[in-house]
Amino acid sequence: MIGVLALQGAFRMHCEALARCGVEAAEIRTAEQLERCHALVVPGGESSTMANLLNTFDLIDPLRSKLAAKMPVLGTCAGMILMAKTISDGQPDQLCFDAIDLAVRRNGYGRQVDSFEADLDIAVVGQPPVRAVFIRAPMVENVGTRVEILAEFDQVPVLCRQDNILVSSFHPELTEDDRIHELFIQMVAQSEV
C-alpha cells in the first residue's frame, strides 16, 4: 500500500495523482497507519510544520525504522527537505531524516514572488518536457556520490534519486502530468520484487 503523509500540505493532490495512475493511496496520520505502508509520499507544505507534527504524533522513530528498512519514498519540496541529509536556512536543528545524501537550502529559490513554473527535460520519463512548478522551493546545494541526478534546472539538480528515495524540489502534484508519480510507482514495484 502506498501512503501519503497527511499531516499538512498538498496531500490530497498527491492522492488524486496516484488515483489517476490507478493506485489507491491512504492518508497517513498515525504510527499504526504508517506501519501498514509499503511506500510513502511526503508532500509539499511547510517542512517546519510537518517536522513539528511528526514529533507531536510520535511518527519520527516509526518513519526512521521504515526508512532503514528501505521503504520507497517520494518527497516533493518540503518532502525533499525532510528526506535530505542537511538543511540550511531552516529552523535551528530542523528535523531531517538523512535518507538521501543531499544538502538543501530551504526556500533556496526565494520567496513566493520568486516562485515560478518552467519546462524540464527529464530523460527517465522522456518527451515532452515536464512542466515543473516551484513554490518557495528548496535548492539542492550539495549532492553525494551515490545520488543519481535525474533532472536539473539552470545547472542545479531538481529531481534526484538514491536507491528507493526519489525527491524533487518542484511539485509534480500541481499538474495533471503524472509521469513522476508513474516513475515512483515503478520504483515501488521493483522494490517489491
Next chain:
Amino acid sequence: MASNNENPSTAVDSGQSGNAGASGRVEGSPRVKRGLAEMLKGGVIMDVVTPEQAKIAEDAGAVAVMALERVPADIRKDGGVARMSDPEMIEGIKAVTTIPVMAKARIGHFVEAQILQALGVDFVDESEVLTPADEAHHIDKFAFTVPFVCGATNLGEALRRISEGACMIRSKGEAGTGNVVEAVRHLRSIVGDIRKIGQADEAELFEWAKQLRAPLPLVQEIAETGKLQVPMFCAGGLATPADAALAMQLGAEAVFVGSGIFKSADPAPRAKAIVEATTNYNDAAILAKVSRGLGAPMTGIGMDDIDVRLADRGW
C-alpha cells in the same frame, strides 16, 4: 484539485501571462500563485504583531503568519482608520521566520498591495478588517505576481473575488470577536450553494449566476467540478481547537486564527493545540486530548453587542 490548477476558467486565466523566459520560465502564473495556497492546506495561519509572536507561532507549527500592527480585537476596540502595517514591522517579522508571511491591504487599496509585493510578502490579504479604501472596486489582483486571499460571506462574493484574481477565499466570519457563529454561517452558505449548484440543470445556472451576481462561466465550472476554483479557508472568530475542527469538518481546507491565540491567557500551548486539532479534525479522541488545560480563551463578544460588522465591508 489538480483540475483547478490545470484548467483554470477563462475568467481566471485571462489577464496574467507572466514573463516567459528561458525554459518557458513564468512567475506569477495562476498555477504558481494557487500553488502556495495548496501548500498551506491543512494548516493554521496565525495573526502576529511582533517578531516574538511570530517565533511562537512558527514553533507551534503555524504554516504561515499574518503580520499586522494590531489584531482585529484591538482594531475593533480602538476604532479609527485601520491601514496597512508599517513596512518596518513586516520586515521585522519576515526576518525571524522561515514560513510564509502574509500581510493585509485595505479593500481597493492597490498601492498598499504594490508596497506589500515590493516588500516580498508571500500572500496579500485584501481585508475587510482594515478600513476600505474604495467603496466600489476591489483590487485587480491579476496585475500582481504575489497571490491574494479575499474574504467572502457567500458564494457570490467568493466568485466575484475569484473573477478579480483571488487565489484563495476565506470566510470573513466576524474578526476580533472570538465568536465562531459568523464564520459558520459563511462556510455553510458557500458550501451549501456549491452543493445546490451541483444539482442544478443548465437553465438554472443562468439564474444562479444572476442571483449570486457572479460570472456565469465560474458558476458553470462549479456545476461541473462540484468545488470552488481555489482553496477555501476559514477565518473570523476562531478561538479554540474545537472551533478549528468545526471549520474543517464544515469544509474549510485550512484556518486563520487572529485574535484567538494572542488574546488568550496562554498563547503557545493554545497555538499548538489548534495546529494539532486542524490536522486531526475528524478524530474526536485527539481533539479531546489537545483541548485539555489550555487556560482561558479570549473573552468573546456576542453579535448583538458589536457596533461595526466588519463582514459587511466589501462588494
